[in-house]
Amino acid sequence: MKPFNGFPARMQFTRVPNIFFSQLLPQISDIAELKVTLYILARLYGKRGYPRFVSFAELISDLGLMNSLKGIATSAKEALEKALEMATQRGTFLHLALDSGGQTQDIYFLNSQTDRQAIDRIEKGELELPGLKARVKAEAQTEELPNIFSLYEENIGLLTPMIAEELKEAEKLYPIAWIGEAIKEAVSLNKRNWRYIARILENWSREGKSHGAYQRDSKKEDPDKYIKGRYGHMVRR
DSSP states (O other), rough: OOOOOOSSSSSSOOOHHHIIIIITTTTTOOHHHHHHHHHHHHHHOOSSSSOOOOEHHHHHOOOOHHHTTTSSSSHHHHHHHHHHHHHHHSSEEEEEEEEEETEEEEEEEESSHHHHHHHHHHTTTTOOOOOOOEOOOOOOOOOOOOOOHHHHHHHHHHOOOOHHHHHHHHHHHHOHHHHHHHHHHHHHHTOOOOOHHHHHHHHHHHHHBTTBBBOOHHHHHOOTTTSSTTTTTSSOO
C-alpha cells in the first residue's frame, strides 16, 4: 500500500452534515456503503443548481470510487449497487428511476425536505431535468365511484344531517357503487326518498346482484315492489 503523503497547507474542504456523524455513522457497518455515502455527499455538496443529484452513471465512471470498491464483492459494480441499495433502504438517499432516451437512468438525492419536494414535482411532471423524463406509471382503468352525498342532493333533495348520517351508515354496509345505483333506480321509478333507496339496498343485499348490476325483471317493472313486505310501512309514496 502506497503511504499517504499528508495534507497540503492549502486545500478545499467538503461539508458533511453533523447528523451524519451523530446518527448515520454509528449505524453503518458495511465499508462499501460508508465509502459510497461519503462520496455521494461530497459530489452533492460540490454541485450547483436545483435540484442536486448524482447519477449511477457518474458513480460507476469515477475511477477513484470504483478502485476503492474492488475486492469488496464479486466486482466493484456489484459492490456499488449493493451499497446504493443499503444507503437508500437506510434512508440516507432517495432513488429515482427516470427515462433517458429509452434507457433507465438511476439518480440519487439526499433525503432532505427540499429534495423530497423536488422528487414529488418531478414525478408529477411539474419539474423537468435536462435529458430525463419521469416514467409514466401504468394505472389500472377504474370506474370513478360517485360521491353519494352530491348524487343524493342532485337527484333526491336536500341533504339533512339525519340523511347524511344514514348515507354514512350505508357506506359501511354496502359497496359505494350500489348506493349510487340505488339512487338512480329510485329516480327512474320516481320514488325520491331515502327510505325507498334503503329498501332497494336491503333487497339487493338479500337477493344478490349479478355482476354488480341489479337484474330487473324482464316483465313490466313494478314501482311499488320495494314498498311491499316487512318494511313497506317505512316508505312514503
